[in-house]
Amino acid sequence: MEKKENYVIMDEVTIPYELAYGRTWTQFFDGFREEKILGSKCPKCGRVLVPMRSFCPRCFEEISQAVEVSQEGIIISWALTEYEYFGMPTKPPFIGALIKLDGSDTNFLHLIGGIDLSNPEQVRKTVKNGMRVKAVWNPEKKGHIMDIKYFEPVK
Amino acid sequence: MSKEFSTFKKVIRLPHKYGAGPTFTRFYEGLKQGKIYGTKCPECGDVLVPSRSMCPKCHVNLSEWVEVSQEGVIVSWAQTDKDFFGKPGQGTYTVALIRLDATGCDFLHLLGGNLSKVKTGSRVKAVWNEEKKGHMLDIKYFEPK
Structure with missing residues (x-):
């Protein structure tokens, strides 16, 4: 007997939302508009946290002091993403990396760019943990994490 | 008033598909032919539509499948004139619960x-779209007789 296919109905749900950055992240992203990367300095342990935090997660101290940190740092860890899946904010290939900026004590998650990403074997030879990188800014600032285009290797 | 803090706006999209299953598939295929089908309960005798x-x-x-009438009476209705998410x-548009005959x-x-004289209890009749896709809106709407 011929197998009859049942109907499949295509539909789409959209969920628009607006996230409030709050006091701390507003200050952090306002810094981006002036090409500044700000960190929060804990009054107790003295650590500088990037991105900014309203309190120190180690000391549970409230933080009010903001300090500007360097636009350069070292790669702590990285991963090349080639596989594209639905809902990605960034089109592959890209490198997501944890970057420890000079003058800060935390790892900042961002992209590594400015290099050829087409060949993974070549990327493995180019990108290394401990490598120095530097922020590259988008000319247009929106007070958004992507105001920093990516971090590129320091020549 | 301007906002005290910055915000981040985004839209989440969730495209999906769902299987209509054999019962609804047969119902939709009926619509494709300009017919409204119901299933009849062997115990209580009610004909259920869809x-x-x-x-x-x-x-x-x-x-048990039965073709039902394309006419019926309005049981309840509501007109929506405001946009909402x-x-x-x-x-x-006006939605209605319609009790098709039998x-x-x-x-x-x-x-x-x-719809100027429409009220609960009014008789209505199905109006079909020219092009039928096997979809609930193959019936364009029900209009007062």
Whole structure:
């Protein structure tokens, strides 16, 4: 007997939302508009946290002091993403990396760019943990994490 | 008033598909031919439209298919003239529960045509779209007789 296919109905749900950055992240992203990367300095342990935090997660101290940190740092860890899946904010290939900026004590998650990403074997030879990188800014600032285009290797 | 803090705006998209299953598939295929089908319960005798695979009253499987009338009476209706998020259509429209003749449940669809004298209990008749896709809106709306 011929197998009859049942109907499949295509539909789409959209969920628009607006996230409030709050006091701390507003200050952090306002810094981006002036090409500044700000960190929060804990009054107790003295650590500088990037991105900014309203309190120190180690000391549970409230933080009010903001300090500007360097636009350069070292790669702590990285991963090349080639596989594209639905809902990605960034089109592959890209490198997501944890970057420890000079003058800060935390790892900042961002992209590594400015290099050829087409060949993974070549990327493995180019990108290394401990490598120095530097922020590259988008000319247009929106007070958004992507105001920093990516971090590129320091020549 | 301007906002005290910055915000981040985004839209989440969730495209999806769902299987209509054999019962609804047969119902939609009926619509494609300009016919409205129901399933008849062998216990209570109710004809359910749109067709169901089981009778929610008697909890028995339904396998008897009957074509039902394209006319019925309005049981309840509501006109929507405001836009709101997630509204399943545009502009002003009128939805109604319609009891098709000789059926045992109310059928949810749109009302159209001249609605100036429409009221609960009014007789209405299905108006079909020229092009049929095997979709609930192959019936354009029900209009007052």
